[in-house]
Amino acid sequence: MTMDKTLLAGSTAMLILKLLDGQDMYGYQMIAELAKRSDDTFHLKAGTLYPLLHGLEKKKLLESYEKQTDSARIRKYYRLTPKGKKHLHEKTEEWEVFSHAIHQVLKGGLCCEHI
Amino acid sequence: MTMDKTLLAGSTAMLILKLLDGQDMYGYQMIAELAKRSDDTFHLKAGTLYPLLHGLEKKKLLESYEKQTDSARIRKYYRLTPKGKKHLHEKTEEWEVFSHAIHQVLKGGLCCEHI
DNA sequence: TAATATATATCGACAATCTATATAAGGAGG
């Protein structure tokens, strides 16, 4: 199914933070990992990811460091900061409230019709 | 809780269509009804709703008609068209896939880590 | 050596929401 890209709005940052909660990763890896974990539902574009990472770093939610791999190639890894972890927690709760509310409306709303 | 407004992106139209699935409504009523059905999570602004309604009408997903109420005031009611109903159905399925995918990622993704 | 995959980055376009503002009618309170 073709995902409506606008649905992602606002939740992309949360997903990135979640990916980094547990292990450090570099940008390109995140794109693949997100696709994998979401069963190929999310295909984050590079043009979306990199500006987002820079923004999160500026907000001190992430820290980056360069790491030389076996193949002489330098990759830029990102690490979740304590502040980022806190932010992730908040956003996750927000998401729960939000998706529950949507679910509520889609359920028919009949439950609230005559209280 | 202050809802991140961007989370709504893309799903507002679906919610409006859902509200009209069952009964015709006028704009102002939709704002109140959506807040009610979502347990005060969604507070749609007039500046968001009306352009959206006009857009949905232009796309033939909605039809409008004016109705004189008891109080001499004329209200503009909206009705869901068959095309709109079909659209609602599609968007609802899309939402299910999307929210499931988010849930999957937030779950930790550990389940997919070593398959 | 040429094509493809990996890897990071920026810019302009576009879509969706918000705030602010305009307009106007009805009801409540002073």
Added chain:
DNA sequence: CCTCCTTATATAGATTGTCGATATATATTA
């Protein structure tokens, strides 16, 4: 009677988030 608040519809401008296109460079494979 007049003012304020709520109801009700509407539009313009600002902001934000995502995408497509493009640029650059290295590594792998054919």
